[in-house]
Amino acid sequence: MLREYLANRQIHKNRLVTKDGHCNIAYGGVRQSQTFIYFLDFWTTLMDMRWRYVTFLLGASFVFVWFIFGLLWYWAAFANGDLTWQNPTAGHKPCVENVFDMKGAFLQSIETQMSIGYGYRVITPYCRSAITILTFQVVFGTVIICFWCGVIMTKVSRGKKRARTIRFSKMAVISSKKGSLSLQIRVANMRKSLMVGSQIYGKLLKTTITPEGETIIMDQIRIDFIVDAGKDNLFFVCPLTLYHVIDESSPFFQMTVDTLHQQEFELVVFLDGTDESTSSSCQVRTSYLPKEIMWGYEFLPIISRSKEGKYLIDFSNFTRVVPVDTAPCASQISKSPDDFPHCNTPTDGDRFQEMEVKGPSCATHF
Template structure:
């Protein structure tokens, strides 16, 4: 009978590695004064060495792009595509576009351009019509492309309008303020849109550099427990507080120690958009340079409004000096 081999206990280093907190950035990012999350919530990561086709996702980019840039790209593409087809009609011969008249004193290029626009959008007023094999072939191809582009544009507009985008505004600074008989790390948020967010969950993590006995630096992540990390409704502003107790990673932190460790406070918010009944999430971060010591936020309620609970959104960044508890 084979002798049973006793199981070996895991080493302390392996257990420590398995229990290590990691948000997905790893421990090798040791560059100082480099944010992990940008102010707009995007990751401060740039992929290099990838192929062009893999790095470009036009549909995703057009979905998340701002409205000005989106319409700018749409109109530019529409204009350039009509120029291409107008040049094709001119190459075939303007005489193969029947109905063009010199009475309007319009250059042949613009006649071909506007005929292309009518064909691409399948409007077809009927004043100008193609004749001959090649002119009809180009017009038929353009009509097919126009139908496909209309279907694509419809999908893009639906995707943009059906995508729930929360507009949670964060206070410009994160502060260390007196809290009860201790101190607390605080920041404020408010939802700027009329649609309601429900079942909000907030996570906060401290990212900082740590020096090993060998002198090498690694990045570590410490979860920061919040006084309250969940609310059912979010109609007003919300001040989130991390109590700096003896067990807090910030228990002995100072302004200099956080600067030396290149500290960054990473925030993740999950909620449900009541209008779309979709789960949404928001990312944000504060760098150590945006941390104010000995400051507390001023109230945002407007007491001059009678009969309603009024909140001044513009006051989310207002604070005043405060003496910290020792």
């Protein structure tokens, strides 16, 4: 158990993109300090910050501003001789009635900024300094309230939360598809609201050496995916199986069933789309290492149709796979489906036929 934990931890450290889409990178040699960079782009820092820290900053900023303006109200009362220890005369005209100490000045600051209405403490027109403080605090208080309202609304409505409702299969599989060897990944939208204009593509990250002898770390090779429903602007209403055809132009063409897990690469898959409910765009990412690609397997069907004519999605089969006859390398796949009978695997369109949702007993779950 400890060995498995350490192995999973090592795999997590070696990833550039984690399974949930976070980038595992560190910056070094930056001339400015990391703290300075965070303050330089303070808005993005707030968007990336956890809710508990944002809530703390919101409360702390209000208390700090109330205290600062409370000191100004206290100074105005002190300058006018309104404080208790200054022993004002019976006919004395105060700047703010009933502000005799720092506590009263702090409460006056809160009432002014939050516009909750004056009761026991009331400003008078006899002090220009008090009128000036009142004007500045009302304007500044309105700005700070609008700022934090914008922060909260933006964090609530940002597309990052929507991306968490898109689910990728933990494992990728390689099997025959329409007479060609293909790498397959399954993706599902866990909400009924659609992702409009969805586009899916991938990047194969690996270290390559150019003919000139230059070593390129994290070289990016584009990986195209297709589905039976089309390549672009997918109708993402139900789980889809993505197919990457392994042909002569594919970086997987030279790999075999024996050499796949010996390779060093990372396949990063991206899904870009816009949520139809909020019109916010988002990007979902995940990655697959060679150990997470299974050669000679295919996903179980998860879409069926009931006798009442309603489509059913069985998510218990989302990550379940079954072994199938598959060539050990792409070069052995014939261009003609008749020469390779086992290539006639069911398509996504076939899975909409009326059938009961039953998984074979030999299926493997990951």
